[in-house]
Amino acid sequence: MSEIVISTADLRKEFTVSTRVGLLRRARRTVPAVAGVDLTVARGEMLGYIGPNGAGKSTTLKMLTGVLTPSSGEVTVCGFRPVAQRTRLARQIGVVFGQRSQLWWDLPLAESFRLLRYIYRVPAADHAARLAECRRLLDLDAFLDTPVRQLSLGQRMRGEITAALLHSPEVLFLDEPTIGLDVVSKQAVRAFLADLGSRGDTTLVLTTHDLADIEKLCRRLVVIDHGRVVHDGTLPELHARYDSRRRVVVDLDTPWAGRTGVPGAVVEAVEADGHRVTFGLSGGTAGELVAALARDGALRDVAVLEPDIEDVVARLYAEPAGDDRVASR
Amino acid sequence: MGTAWALAGAGFRRYSTYRQATVAGAFTNTVFGFLRCYVILAVAATAGGMAAGYRGSQLVTYVWIGQGLLAVVQIWGWTDLADRIRTGDVQSDLLRPLHPVASYLATDLGRAGHAALTRFVVPTAVGALCFDMYAPHTLLSYPAFLASTLVAVVVSFGVRYLVNLTAFWLLDIRGVITLWQLGAGVLSGLYFPLAFLPGWAQGVLWLGTPFPAAFQAPIDILVERGSVGHRSLLLFDQLCWAALLIGACMLVQRRAERKLVVQGG
Structure with a gap:
């Protein structure tokens, strides 16, 4: 098997929620957000990580990228322990959030890219080559000098993806990268990611609610629900399992x-x-x-x-939570 | 170092994009400069032209340099970090291969640089044109003022960053900001030179709070109040506060990251 870039073992995160039970009294209870996730991702894989709202996708992603400390369990990404070695890990990963920005809001897009070169200490020639490629593939030239705050969502998302790739990360995490995009922008983003993934040197972890993203991009699909992995396998395996x-x-x-x-x-x-x-x-x-x-x-x-992937996943999501469910691999 | 310069440059350019806000800010600082200047000169006149060790021209300089420094040290309102914590955007800051305190400090120094060239220059120039301002007698006072202003920016940044970090626990920090603004105005030497207060109160403020180190110290150094030794002590006080506050920022940042949750999915 090729080199493992992400590995988790019994990864858990619990949150304490306090609710009012009287005039002044509050009761505290523990809510598991991620309840024992075992995941192994090899270099170059394109992994779709899906689940209904509140399933624990973003919590897992936060733990993998080092911004959230797990309650228990093991996690290694690119050979680093994410929280303890967050700054070093940051050089090896790129993260794109569909719903928030890593660009400098008040500055032109080109300025954000220039700053990222210094922040990630990328040699000028490498940076220029990667930027030139992204400009060509993502059609950035028309709005490179526009302040980020004036970009359309589709333009900004193309900027976000470029920003996440300029330091050539080993792993690219994409959290709903096509949310809110029009059909043309979605297609552009998917085509770019498909091209990136086909080269085999960047591992892609994609969380999304748009299952067309998964169908177009990911050979492997991990479904999480109530904090547990309920399916880990290919799309045809999912169909076979649910008799699609x-x-x-x-x-x-x-x-x-x-x-x-x-x-x-x-x-x-x-x-x-x-x-x-x-x-x-x-x-x-x-x-x-x-x-x-x-x-x-x-x-x-x-x-x-x-068979329609939406039907299968809807059936999967609708299943009641239970301890009897196990991952298929 | 290149990274720090690049971030400072970004801070500078970010503020330079808001030209109308800069003009409006400089105008307001200048108008209030006239008000403060007339009031403090009236106070000095009743005291025979000299108040708490400042001569008339020193007080004029105290007011106008203070009006210029207001935006440079940004003693009031800064909620960038708190806003990012509230919305969850702080996650992007945590995903960079930089310490967030270093990154925000470098950006803030760039912001201060822009304010120094715009918001500082205008009130100072108007004050010099309209009033008899005190010029330092020793050349050394100029670089000492520059150094002291730089440290004042760091001190002010440290307090602002700490105030903003409370958003990790509170989310809405308007109350903390109001408290800080109230304290900063009265206790930093902005409303009146702290030398107007009794000796013990001055001691408490200089040693027990960072406010004078963020504002009055550079002004006292420029108007050459007290002996050279006294002014060296002011700079030393500032350096101690800067080190203490940056250390506290690092510590609280680490606790916030370990204990708390980044907002949003």
């Missing part, structure tokens, strides 16, 4: 008679007076189903739909 079905939608010349003879093809919906039928495939192939329908001579049109 491909669907075949057929349009028929004559109304649906009610049989295909193909085992595993289950009728999910009949519409348009029986002229449109949706089958779920839990066995058999789309080819077998289409062939069977064609034999009957009534087939006019056919569409094959891949």
Whole structure:
């Protein structure tokens, strides 16, 4: 296995919350935000880290980047203990927050980039080369001299990603990088990240609620809920686990008679007076189903739909929390 | 060192982008300079032209240099850090390979540099044109004033940073800021020279609080009040406060980071 850049063992974070129980009395209780996360990420991986609101994603990210002290457990990132060696770790990682900025609000974007060169002590030539590449790939030239406060969200996010990469970090953490972006900006950001990830030398950890980000970028998906990892594997593995079905939608010349003879093809919906039928495939192939329908001579049109990640994840999130759930790997 | 200069440069440029605010600030400082100057000269006149060891021209200089220094040491209002703590943006500061205290101090020195070239120059020049100001008799007083002003900025920064750090616990620090502003105005020598107070009160303020070290010390050094030894002691007092406060900032920063949560998801 290639080099491990992130490793956690039984990582936990508990917060103490105090609630009012009387006129003056307050009761304190402990709320687990992260309840024992074991995670191993190899160099060059593109990891999607998802979960519903309050699942513990951001808390994990804060512990991995060294801004939050874990209650217990082990965590190593790029060979450093994040909190104790935060400043040294900072040189090895880049962080992009969709909802906050690391740029200098009052200064032109170019000025932020210049400052970052000094802060990370990047040799001038390396800095210039990386900036030139980001300018080209993220189309920054039009607003390089604009103060950050005047940038649109899409422009600022492209600036944020550049700012996080100028010191060529080993690991790039992205916390909802496409939140609030329009379709074109989303596509630009995703294409850039896909290109970055395909080179294999930067590890990407992406938290997002936009599952299209995950589908486009991440081969590995870690789902966290109630502070625990409930799935760790590829997207197809997730579909297999939740019995996600491909669907075949057929349009028929004559109304649906009610049989295909193909085992595993289950009728999910009949519409348009029986002229449109949706089958779920839990066995058999789309080819077998289409062939069977064609034999009957009534087939006019056919569409094959891949399983929808949103459905699977919604089902995963809706599951009640329990101690019996374990990670799949 | 390059990093410190770059951050100071950023602090300088950040403030230079707000030209109208700079002009308005310099204008206000100048207007209040006239008010303070007339009041203090009236006080001195009733005391026979001399008050608490200051001659008339020294008092004029005390007022106008003070009006200029107000923005340089920024004795009032600074909530940048508290705002970032409240919104959670402080997370970005913690993710840089720099100590946040060093980074904020360098930026603040840049801000002070900008204020020195704009907000300090205007009231001082107007004061010199309209009144008879005291010029130091020894050349050494000029570099001593510069050094003392630099340390005063560090002292003021230290207190402001500590006040802002309370946001990690309080989130809303308006009460603390109001208390600090009230204290800073009265106890730093801004409203009146602290020499007007009884000896014991002066001792308590100089030794027990950082306020005079952030404001009155450089002015007393420039107007050459007291002996050279006395003025050296003022500078020493300032250096002690600067070291103490920066140490306290580092300590509280570490406690805040270890104990507390960065706001927001």
